[in-house]
Amino acid sequence: MDEKRPPDGIVLTEAQQKSRRQRSIAIALALGVLVVLFFAVTMVKGPAVLNRPL
Amino acid sequence: MSVVDHNAIELSPRISEADVADYIALLKPRVMSLVVFTALVGLVIAPGHVHPVLAFTSILCIAVGAGAAGALNMWYESDIDARMSRTANRPIPRGRVTRPEALTFGMTLAFFAVMTLGILVNWIAGSLLAFTIFFYVVIYTMALKRWTAQNIVIGGAAGALPPVVAWAAATGSLSVEPWLLFLIIFFWTPPHFWALALFRSDDYARAGIPMLPVVAGPDATRLQILLYTVVLVAVAVAPWPLGYFDAVYGVTSLVLGAGMLALAANVYRRREGSAALRATRRLFAFSIFYLFALFATLLLEVVAHALAPSVW
Numbered sequence: 001m002d003e004k005r006p007p008d009g010i011v012l013t014e015a016q017q018k019s020r021r022q023r024s025i026a027i028a029l030a031l032g033v034l035v036v037l038f039f040a041v042t043m044v045k046g047p048a049v050l051n052r053p054l
Numbered sequence: 055m056s057v058v059d060h061n062a063i064e065l066s067p068r069i070s071e072a073d074v075a076d077y078i079a080l081l082k083p084r085v086m087s088l089v090v091f092t093a094l095v096g097l098v099i100a101p102g103h104v105h106p107v108l109a110f111t112s113i114l115c116i117a118v119g120a121g122a123a124g125a126l127n128m129w130y131e132s133d134i135d136a137r138m139s140r141t142a143n144r145p146i147p148r149g150r151v152t153r154p155e156a157l158t159f160g161m162t163l164a165f166f167a168v169m170t171l172g173i174l175v176n177w178i179a180g181s182l183l184a185f186t187i188f189f190y191v192v193i194y195t196m197a198l199k200r201w202t203a204q205n206i207v208i209g210g211a212a213g214a215l216p217p218v219v220a221w222a223a224a225t226g227s228l229s230v231e232p233w234l235l236f237l238i239i240f241f242w243t244p245p246h247f248w249a250l251a252l253f254r255s256d257d258y259a260r261a262g263i264p265m266l267p268v269v270a271g272p273d274a275t276r277l278q279i280l281l282y283t284v285v286l287v288a289v290a291v292a293p294w295p296l297g298y299f300d301a302v303y304g305v306t307s308l309v310l311g312a313g314m315l316a317l318a319a320n321v322y323r324r325r326e327g328s329a330a331l332r333a334t335r336r337l338f339a340f341s342i343f344y345l346f347a348l349f350a351t352l353l354l355e356v357v358a359h360a361l362a363p364s365v366w
Contacts, residue, residue, distance in 0.1 A: 019073045026074045041174040
């Protein structure tokens with residue numbers, strides 16, 4: 001009953017887990033920068049930044 | 055044959071071990087640094103005031119756009135990268151990143167860079183950035199590079215556009231000055247890359263790339279380097295007598311141009327043995343310094359003018 005069953009499917013190695021974590025953090029940081037950038041430019045140009053003639 | 059290799063179906067699932075450094079390498083950071091620098095000069099010499107947030111956004115988008123173009127270039131060229139010693143260590147030939155991963159990465163960055171620049175700054179700059187990426191990936195990488203010895207002459211336009219994009223980002227329009235910067239980089243590209251191609255011609259021949267030394271031979275390349283250097287020096291000095299840039303730039307351009315001409319003439323004269331190799335390596339190294347110093351002069355002039363307007 002107490003025996004742990006091996007996980008189903010693909011099991012990531014230590015190196016694969018580490019690199020995936022790194023990539024996830026990098027994507028999160030990039031998205032964070034994008035959010036801050038859009039917020040900052042909206043503040044600089046005013047809230048009508050998306051409402052203007054092209 | 056190469057198409058079959060590229061699209062080989064993997065039967066077992068592949069779990070990536072690529073880390074962030076591999077993806078940064080896909081962006082060609084050294085090329086990106088030159089793009090950022092030339093774009094910064096285009097932005098700084100533009101008339102009027104640019105808000106620092108918009109200036110930062112513009113340079114970031116241009117840098118990411120350049121990186122995206124680099125990733126898409128590596129996606130398309132992974133077969134020849136694997137055959138050249140200079141590029142065999144890139145992430146795709148090393149097996150760190152797959153071609154579909156590089157393609158997705160490059161397209162995503164290109165999309166976000168162009169859209170962000172267009173929405174947040176202006177659409178002239180956004181469109182120019184899109185055109186620059188298109189020109190580098192489709193016109194240069196896919197069409198010209200494997201087809202003609204004039205590949206880097208025409209393809210050089212992509213590397214010359216960043217200051218024009220930056221000027222458009224700063225002003226919302228285009229005028230003569232950014233195109234002068236464009237012409238300087240455009241005519242700088244052939245002597246710079248042909249100097250590299252002269253001492254890497256075996257590499258290019260092995261990869262089947264029709265670089266000028268491979269197709270026309272080293273002597274014809276030496277003559278072309280000299281001729282393009284003469285045009286480059288004239289184009290780089292011209293903005294001074296034409297009244298676009300001032301005397302400090304003009305004198306700097308003359309001095310640096312004399313150095314470029316002397317080294318190009320040396321490459322033309324020395325055709326055999328280690329002296330020839332040394333001459334081409336010197337020209338290649340100096341050409342990087344030449345472009346950097348020329349653009350740095352423009353940058354420093356603007357900074358000096360801002361700090362002490364009465365002196366200038």
